[in-house]
Amino acid sequence: AQSVTQPDIHITVSEGASLELRCNYSYGATPYLFWYxxxxxxxxxxxxxxxxxxxxxxxxxGFEAEFKRSQSSFNLRKPSVHWSDAAEYFCAVGAPSSASKIIFGSGTRLSIRP
Amino acid sequence: DARVTQTPRHKVTEMGQEVTMRCQPILGHNTVFWYRQTMMQGLELLAYFRNRAPLDDSGMPKDRFSAEMPDATLATLKIQPSEPRDSAVYFCASQDRGLQSHNEQFFGPGTRLTVL
Incomplete structure (x- = not known):
């Protein structure tokens, strides 16, 4: 069964700074991976x-994410955050079969420091 | 611009009353999901349907919750009787048929339910 972990509950970064949100998944093969x-x-x-x-x-x-199979990770990055990026971010994992459910992480709340 | 719609957007009701939430999936999408979001539990999958048939409703309290798809353009989630602990935001999401969707889900704006 798939599972996903977002280890950071809340992150605060300064406007203009770079951002990386962590996501680790568990799945036996190559999964579908999402950031919402x-x-x-x-x-x-x-x-x-x-x-x-x-x-x-x-x-x-302006977001990007990198799938690293060896680390079972799919971290989200942005080189320079804007105040409008303040939100909750969810990583999710799905099994490559026809129209099945996806499993969501618990979310990371991003705050932006002016 | 195709999107998932949900009605009502907000609902305040008293304990014991029946609540019905509606969802219109994106036209052509054959799978519909119902989620509940609270501060304490986060995002929980309640049930989902494919081609209008229930596939999994194991996340749904059976005694008071029911979900149906009367037709391909309407999904409903009903709570009877409602309780204060049902207060949450309820999301509907729809998914395209076929492998090309890669399981992507499209979410509606949610129904914020408050049970007094």
Whole structure:
């Protein structure tokens, strides 16, 4: 069974600083991997996903993530954060079969220091 | 711009009352998920349907919760009777058919439920 761990509950970074949010997964083969973002009062929006090929994935809003099989990780990065990036970020893992559920991590809340 | 819609967006009710939440998935999506989000428990999967048939509802309290898909354009989640501990944000998400979706889910804006 799949599982995903986001070890950081809350992170604060200064505006303009770089960001890395950690995500570790457990799955026996190459999984589908996702990062979603949730702004206050909103639903979850997909930032990016990995399903095969290039292990560095580009997403929306200037985010990227790198799939590292050897470390079972899929960390999210952004070179320079903006105040509007303050939100909750969820990593998720799915099994490559037709239309099945995905497992969400507990989320990391990102605060931006002016 | 295809998106998942949910109604109502906010609902305040009294304990014991019936609550019905509705979700319209993206046209053509054949799988619908219901989630509940609270501060304490985070995001929990309650149930999901494929081609209108329930696939898994193990996350749902059976005695008071029920989920249905009367047709391909409508999913409902009902709580009867509601209790204060049901206060949460309920999300619906839909998923395209086929392997090309890579299991991606599209979320609605949620229904914020408050049970007094």
């Amino acid at each position: 973002v949730q702004s206050p009062g909103q639903g979850l929006q997909l930032l990016l996903k990995y399903f095969s090929g290039d292990t560095l994935v580009q997403g929306i809003k």
